[in-house]
């Protein structure tokens with residue numbers, strides 16, 4: 404039995420889904436033995452921090468999309484939890500990385516995730532990474548770890564949003580499915596005109612959709 408710290412992020416999708424961080428905090432405080440919330444702060448993530456946070460994935464094919472997602476202007480809610488075996492407990496509460504797998508079990512990524520790696524939450528994967536990530540994020544944003552302040556910040560968030568918006572993401576998942584199917588068609592059509600890779604073509608599509 405060891406007391407550990409874990410960095411938890413409500414990722415940009417969970418920042419938009421207002422009820423998701425509330426459910427996460429309340430579920431985690433109930434689930435972690437002796438669980439404490441030590442910070443609850445909203446921040447927009449600069450690329451240099453994202454690169455350090457996800458350094459183990461540098462060079463992998465999905466790295467640019469991972470940075471693009473976590474640096475989204477919706478920002479993230481930075482949380483630090485402490486408790487006995489906190490890392491394992493949090494990862495069980497969040498569930499599998501990919502939403503298609505997460506929806507097969509009772510877990511928060513399955514409840515709130517949109518698709519693939521757009522899975523609402525990050526949590527440190529070992530006590531060592533918990534310590535490393537907590538230091539990285541708290542140093543970067545000069546966050547003070549303080550249970551009282553975290554409670555106040557969370558209570559303010561809760562007073563503003565609890566029960567104001569739905570928790571059911573099923574309509575959003577249907578739309579995401581359609582967009583993904585259309586995006587494959589777009590990539591195939593562009594490939595007749597281009598040797599650009601799929602990521603760059605999808606970035607163009609994102610610009611078109613947002614225009």
Ligand SMILES: Nc1ncnc2c1ncn2[C@@H]1O[C@H](COP(=O)(O)OP(=O)(O)OP(=O)(O)O)[C@@H](O)[C@H]1O
Nearest residue numbers: 465468469499500519520521522524525526527528
């Ligand atoms: N093959 C992939 N394709 C797209 N995105 C991926 C892929 N693998 C991982 N990701 C994204 O990168 C994040 C980090 O991957 P990792 O393998 O560390 O999973 P995790 O530990 O479950 O997630 P996290 O680190 O966010 O808690 C995932 O949460 C997901 O958003």
